[in-house]
Amino acid sequence: MATYLIRRLLIAIPSLLGISVILFTILALAPGDPFSEMATNPNVPPEVREALRASFGLNDPVMVRYLRWLSNMVQGDWGFSFASRINVDDLILQRLPTTLFVVGSSQILALCVALPVGIYAATRPYSVFDQIANTLAFVGFSLPTFFTGLLFILVFSVTLDWFPFVYRSDIAATGWRWYWEMFRQAIMPITVLGLFQAASYTRYVRSAVLDVIRLDYVTTARAKGLSEGRVTLRHITRNALIPVVTLVALQMPAVFGGALVTEQIFRVPGIGSLLIDAILANDTPVIMSVTFVFSCLVVFFNLIADILYGWLDPRISFS
Amino acid sequence: MAGSTLASPSADPAAGAAVSQVSVSPGRETWRRFRRHRLAMASTVVLGLLVLGVIVGPWLWPVAINEIDFSAQLQGPSWSHPLGTDDLGQDILARMMYGGRISLAVGLAAMVVATIVGVLIGALAGMSRKYADPILMWVTDLFLSLPQLPLLLLIIYLFREQLKAIFGVEGGVFVLIVIVIGGLRWMPVARLVRAQFLSLREKEFVEAARAQGATKMRQMFRHILPNALGPVIVASTIEVSSAIIAESTLSFLGLGFPPDIPTWGRLLFDAKDQLDTAPHWALFPGAAIFLTVLSINFIGDGLRDALDPRRVI
Numbered sequence: 001m002a003t004y005l006i007r008r009l010l011i012a013i014p015s016l017l018g019i020s021v022i023l024f025t026i027l028a029l030a031p032g033d034p035f036s037e038m039a040t041n042p043n044v045p046p047e048v049r050e051a052l053r054a055s056f057g058l059n060d061p062v063m064v065r066y067l068r069w070l071s072n073m074v075q076g077d078w079g080f081s082f083a084s085r086i087n088v089d090d091l092i093l094q095r096l097p098t099t100l101f102v103v104g105s106s107q108i109l110a111l112c113v114a115l116p117v118g119i120y121a122a123t124r125p126y127s128v129f130d131q132i133a134n135t136l137a138f139v140g141f142s143l144p145t146f147f148t149g150l151l152f153i154l155v156f157s158v159t160l161d162w163f164p165f166v167y168r169s170d171i172a173a174t175g176w177r178w179y180w181e182m183f184r185q186a187i188m189p190i191t192v193l194g195l196f197q198a199a200s201y202t203r204y205v206r207s208a209v210l211d212v213i214r215l216d217y218v219t220t221a222r223a224k225g226l227s228e229g230r231v232t233l234r235h236i237t238r239n240a241l242i243p244v245v246t247l248v249a250l251q252m253p254a255v256f257g258g259a260l261v262t263e264q265i266f267r268v269p270g271i272g273s274l275l276i277d278a279i280l281a282n283d284t285p286v287i288m289s290v291t292f293v294f295s296c297l298v299v300f301f302n303l304i305a306d307i308l309y310g311w312l313d314p315r316i317s318f319s
Numbered sequence: 320m321a322g323s324t325l326a327s328p329s330a331d332p333a334a335g336a337a338v339s340q341v342s343v344s345p346g347r348e349t350w351r352r353f354r355r356h357r358l359a360m361a362s363t364v365v366l367g368l369l370v371l372g373v374i375v376g377p378w379l380w381p382v383a384i385n386e387i388d389f390s391a392q393l394q395g396p397s398w399s400h401p402l403g404t405d406d407l408g409q410d411i412l413a414r415m416m417y418g419g420r421i422s423l424a425v426g427l428a429a430m431v432v433a434t435i436v437g438v439l440i441g442a443l444a445g446m447s448r449k450y451a452d453p454i455l456m457w458v459t460d461l462f463l464s465l466p467q468l469p470l471l472l473l474i475i476y477l478f479r480e481q482l483k484a485i486f487g488v489e490g491g492v493f494v495l496i497v498i499v500i501g502g503l504r505w506m507p508v509a510r511l512v513r514a515q516f517l518s519l520r521e522k523e524f525v526e527a528a529r530a531q532g533a534t535k536m537r538q539m540f541r542h543i544l545p546n547a548l549g550p551v552i553v554a555s556t557i558e559v560s561s562a563i564i565a566e567s568t569l570s571f572l573g574l575g576f577p578p579d580i581p582t583w584g585r586l587l588f589d590a591k592d593q594l595d596t597a598p599h600w601a602l603f604p605g606a607a608i609f610l611t612v613l614s615i616n617f618i619g620d621g622l623r624d625a626l627d628p629r630r631v632i
Contacts, residue, residue, distance in 0.1 A: 287476065
């Protein structure tokens with residue numbers, strides 16, 4: 001298992017490097033430079049600006065700048081936010097837990113909906129339940145998160161007044177009351193994101209279960225006299241989950257994209273809304289770092305999927 | 320078998336010959352199978368009406384999209400404004416028809432970009448027997464693990480001003496959005512095309528073409544590609560809907576098209592702060608996006624059924 005883990009980790013490093021090359025190329029190709037603000041500022045004399053450029057190494061060749069940028073990123077020196085006046089890594093670390101909380105809960109919700117519905121639909125293919133589930137899944141992933149978010153606000157906040165539509169990180173309450181308020185304000189973002197993902201996961205689960213349900217070993221399990229529930233849960237589902245893990249991992253970029261939109265709608269103070277704020281404030285160091293963090297998260301979750309894959313499918317050799 | 324009693328009419332050789340005489344072209348057969356998918360047929364009608372609406376609509380409803388009327392702010396649907404007005408008294412129906420043209424055009428153009436790039440990369444990887452395949456597939460997997468929305472935002476933030484100078488405000492943003500969305504969405508097509516090429520290139524008809532001296536290009540584009548098109552058509556249909564969602568998302572975040580170009584996502588962005596007083600302002604553009612995306616997805620599903628020869632309908 002340890003060698004398998006290390007091998008997966010070693011495979012993740014080239015993809016991170018590739019992503020960093022893509023990011024840096026985009027930044028290097030872009031017009032303008034981080035000191036354009038100073039160029040328009042008459043209080044900064046040209047020779048001071050030139051000295052600053054030299055001290056930051058902006059006149060060096062592009063390869064040197066890439067290596068320096070990369071080593072800074074690896075060492076956690078992510079620069080200084082122009083807008084917030086604090087270090088970028090502190091800023092992101094403040095915001096990251098909220099994003100992970102919202103994304104994680106919504107994934108759990110999505111799987112809690114998709115697994116039972118998908119399995120039940122696949123054990124009765126083309127039944128009324130299957131057709132309704134299939135149509136609803138289509139509706140679900142055709143509804144963009146920004147529209148469902150607005151609909152939820154319209155129905156549950158404006159009309160029914162059940163939930164607050166602005167997410168606050170500073171709730172003036174303690175103990176159970178704090179947890180209750182957190183739950184109340186998190187429920188809409190999590191539901192919006194979770195249901196959107198549940199729609200596509202349901203289709204994955206259904207087709208994966210349909211693929212294994214007719215295999216001989218399932219017939220054997222039935223012939224042994226196992227109960228239908230045990231056959232479905234222990235024999236069918238475990239094998240059907242293997243392709244689902246891969247597909248869920250492939251969805252990760254879309255999940256973080258959806259999280260960005262939901263955070264923006266519900267004003268959740270995560271790294272997604274930090275990215276939008278930074279773009280509106282022209283805060284380049286923050287923008288670059290947040291994009292890089294998103295990439296790292298995607299690679300990290302792909303790594304987790306690989307490990308899960310090895311655990312679910314013993315045929316994958318760990319040696 | 321000769322002289323024996325036939326068990327059923329369908330086993331009658333004469334009847335079999337009669338059926339095979341009715342020649343059915345592949346296109347007609349696909350259409351017959353597509354029609355069996357009722358939701359896909361209904362979606363074709365809905366999408367057709369939407370497309371017709373945004374193309375013909377502005378002539379039938381000749382109201383300027385930027386006609387400001389402060390006496391008619393945030394009004395609900397009425398005869399003079401069928402879909403109501405926004406906070407400047409501008410007619411939402413006229414704005415939606417104008418914006419719909421752009422949203423649909425972005426979807427189609429980005430699909431074309433994604434399909435061309437995907438087919439080229441997939442075909443190159445699928446035909447190569449040396450190093451090109453693993454390298455191209457590594458790049459494809461790398462692109463698949465890029466977080467697309469943050470990257471889209473980053474690129475648009477960095478390059479918007481430059482392209483505005485070259486293509487003008489509207490054209491610059493259009494070109495940028497199409498290239499970036501298309502350039503970040505070619506991977507599914509490339510994987511499909513590669514998989515098809517890997518199996519098709521070993522088939523006898525390709526070997527026959529090779530034996531007759533067909534060049535590699537001719538084998539690829541004349542013999543293999545036409546046989547690989549079915550899944551590509553399905554994938555690129557779905558690309559249209561994801562490109563429309565991507566563009567609407569950008570505009571919804573306020574970072575896509577500028578405010579004077581009312582794409583559907585931009586209308587939602589403007590409407591979201593008036594949700595309590597003027598819900599119609601957000602509901603109509605949102606419903607338009609939803610209907611378009613849903614019908615394109617259903618059409619893709621219908622095409623998948625119709626173009627898969629193994630599926631019995």
